[in-house]
Amino acid sequence: MLRLHDTATGSLAEMSAKNGPFRLYVCGPTVYGPPHIGHGRFTLVYDVIRRYLESGGTTVRHVSNVTDIDDKIIERANSERRPWKEVAEENEALWWSAMDRMGVAKPHVVPHATDYVEEMVALVSELVARGIAYDSEDGVYLSVAHVPGYGLLAQQSLESLRAGARVEPTGVKRSPVDFALWKKAKPGEPSWPSPYGPGRPGWHTECVVMSLALLGEGFELHGGGADLKFPHHENERAQAVALGRRFADHWAHNGLVEVGGAKMARSVGNVTSLEGLAEAHDPRAYRLLVLQAHYRAPMEVREAHLEAASQALERLDSLARRIEESSGDGPQGTLPASRLPERFKERMDDDLDTPRAMALVFEAIRSANASLASGDRPAGLSEGRAALSCAAAVGLLPTAVSVVAKEALHLAEKRDQARSARDWAAADALRQQLVQLGYRVEDTPAGTRLYR
């Protein structure tokens, strides 16, 4: 049973579904620009959680939103002199292509803010009717003082939050900590009708409405980046609490990607594009890097780290080739049981201790190689297959065996002939040719092995 650190309580909580699927809501991107590697990290983290739960037999219902209307999108559209919708659609397309490339499973449902405006208006109206929200000059605000337990996720009292507020009260807000549920449209801005005049929903409102609409009350886990803890998640929760609705049971927050010690964020302007990373490296290298850090710890992503991870991945892939090669003539009957799956699970279940879990996988890889090298095939195959299946559970499936062109196979055959004739010069020339065709060449007992 997976247990994760729950931000709301500060302790480990069991991630068990109640009587249906495990319901997971993850705050997605605002699509005003291309995704960066910080986005890559959080999607990978929740992808790993999802895959791991699924690999253990749990059915997961994964919902993650796309914020397709907000100030930044409008700004971008204005500066580029084109429709805001076009900006949103274009960047959303970039998002999914990057996700696909990273091997991140698409959420089961991807709600868009603009599809839920009516529901959001209804929620705002209800909060106003209850006297918890108030209409103001430029929008409708939630009066945080009326929400019991505000500050749960921030781990701060309302008083200290108020004292620490860095934004001066504008006069339209009764308290600096109050937040906008509805933003009234300025001339020329996109808008939807509401009893408070045309406008658009506040960011915090969309996630409450969509998560409750699609997952229902008391869904199991709500996740996002550590920077969303406060105020975004706090404010989502505040609205649900104010309405007397049960919200997420548990909260998870992943650590941020940092650059030279500062978090990576579009607002900071130090982003590296995710697409670029996926082009320059096997996307699994980044996944491995993410797995080698604890999900709650901040992490630095540098070129050298990605290269190290790529090297490590080579060990996994070369084992996969070795296993595949010997699967045909493998020993019949039962193989000795590997202890890896059990130990791996132990580490994963303990707050997703992927660094330790991956260490176990790499230990198993070494042990499998050692067994195979020493001729103990049953032990090698058993440990090796266990390692591959653990890797697969977190999305690190070895790359599919590459298709080798006929021409290359022919060259390899010729090379084998040259080698058995001990014509080393010819053999080396043929290897050179194969390398130039883009293949890696390895000699094995079964002859020349090619892969990309």
Place this chain on the structure above:
RNA sequence: GGCGGCGUGGCCGAGUGGUUUAGGCAAGGGCCUGCAAAGCCCUCUACCCCAGUUCGAUUCUGGGCGCCGCCUCCA
């Protein structure tokens, strides 16, 4: 100012009151190999500073220094 967190070997990055090592990458040596690749074996080595608790602390407590996140949009 408030709240939360961090400081580990050449690099990344776990973990632990002591006895046997995280793991990956890099480096050096060896084995294997026609050469190479892959693989295996071995080696290197750490716990920010100070004080305290303890038979014993990198691990606990207190203080200090340094760094980061949140309190504003942000994954």
